[in-house]
Amino acid sequence: MTTNSPIRAHPHAMAELCDAGKRLYATALRAGRIRRAEAEAAPCLMEFALLDPDPDDAEWLRPVPPTSALAQRLRPIEREIQERRTLANELSDTFEPFMAISAQDRPAVHSITVLEGGSRINAAIQVAIAECQSEVITVQPGGGRSEEIVTEAVKQSQRILDRGIRMRTLYQHTARHSQATIAYAEHMRQGKVEVRTLEELIERLMIFDRTVAFIPAREDRQAALELRHPGLVQYLVNVFEQLWQRAAPLLEEAPYAPSTDGITxxxxxxxxxxxxxxxxxxxxxxxxxxxxxxxxxxxxxxxxxxxxxxxxxxxxxxxxxxxxxxxxx
The missing domain is CATH 1.10.10.10 (Winged helix-like DNA-binding domain superfamily/Winged helix DNA-binding domain)
Known part of the structure; x- marks a missing residue:
């Protein structure tokens, strides 16, 4: 009788059976058995219980039928699915009374939502973009953007423009020294994109269809307010329009030329x-x-x-x- 060597674990899951394991398992199924020494090339077959020792000869292994192996592996998954379904039903039963209250006929509640964390802020903005139908207006204070940021802005802006949506953006005059920002404006000028600059701006602002606005809630911009109150949104639109009227188109001559005393x-x-x-x-x-x-x-x-x-x-x-x-x- 030969001494069994310890099984060497293969670093892969059963759903990702290695090539040697697939080949030897198929060979064992066709022949009805396989030599233990030959199966050592794929120790995962024993690890995953796809081969059992032959009761009549210790030097041979017999394959477990694939239907049995599959059923054994699916059983805990099906049990977990059933538990998840039970939990889903229990949650539905818990919240059903409150859904009925929420569904009562009453005026819409216009909220101010605090968004914390960059991922949650971006997710809310992406929802607003997806729901937008006609207009996006933004205020982007600060200097020029990096080429990476501008490249991503071009992609997103193009997706918005392809839906026939108009865009207006305010930058500060310092953005005029950014080649990436100028290139963005040149690329977008054929669409419904207008870019203007002003010397001083308010903090960052994004408004979609004049129904939802986003403003920073902290200086580090890791918290934002999502505003859906018509009065607040309209106030911010009015602020934007006043700034827009005073601003100069980005692709026109810079509005601050040197004076005779050399002070710009x-x-x-x-x-x-x-x-x-x-x-x-x-x-x-x-x-x-x-x-x-x-x-x-x-x-x-x-x-x-x-x-x-x-x-x-x-x-x-x-x-x-x-x-x-x-x-x-």
Whole structure:
């Protein structure tokens, strides 16, 4: 009698039977048995109980009929399915009384829903996109987007445009320095997409069909509010329309050209915020640029006005008249 060697587990599931196992199991079924030594090439056959020892000869193994093997494997799955069905029926019975209450004839409740986590926010936005029929309007503060983000925006925008939906987007003027953003606007201009820029914008905003809006609920943008109250949504639409009327089309000439004193429009905006007491980080965030660029503009303002210190700069800005409404631009 030979000594049985320990079975070596195969790193695969039964539903993914290896090629050697398939071949040897088929051979055993055709012949009615297979030598134990030959079956060692596929130890999974013993692990999955597809081969049993031959009671008459220890050197041979007999195949378990595939119908029996299948039934044995399906039995716990069918049991789990039955348990799931029972649980589903129990849940339906539990909530049925409340469904009846919800179905009563009453005015629709317009909600404000808090969405936490990027996945839940994106899922809600995707639902709104799928339900949208005519118009999408968005406010996207900050500077230019990366090529990866813009590429994804092109794909999503094209799917929306293919359904005949109009899109309007507001960026900040700093987006005009982003080649990826310009390329996006050029690519989309043949469709119903309009892109304009403004120096300062409100926080991020998305509105679909003037019936549902999304706004951030936290600075880290990991929480958002989904608004379906008609009054709130209409208020946000009105805010957008006022900004849109003041904005300049992205693909037209930049609205801030240098003035005769060498101070550009964006630098005047920075100067105004400096006089109001804002720090560099806050100014950069409001104007959609990085802090390094903001500080470079501040240095140019200081050089143009002959300022030797940050404290003196505020005084010189106020005395220079560059913030006066009638100052040349």
């Amino acid at each position: 429009g964006v630098q005047r905006s920075i100067a105004k915020l400096l006089v109001e007491g804002h720090v560099d980080e806050a100014i950069a965030r409001r104007l959609g640029m990085n802090v390094r660029t903001c500080r470079a503009h501040i240095a140019k303002i200081a050089a143009a006005l002959g300022s030797g210190s940050r404290a003196q700069l505020g005084y010189l800005i106020a005395q220079s008249g560059i913030l006066d409404p009638g100052h040349p631009k």
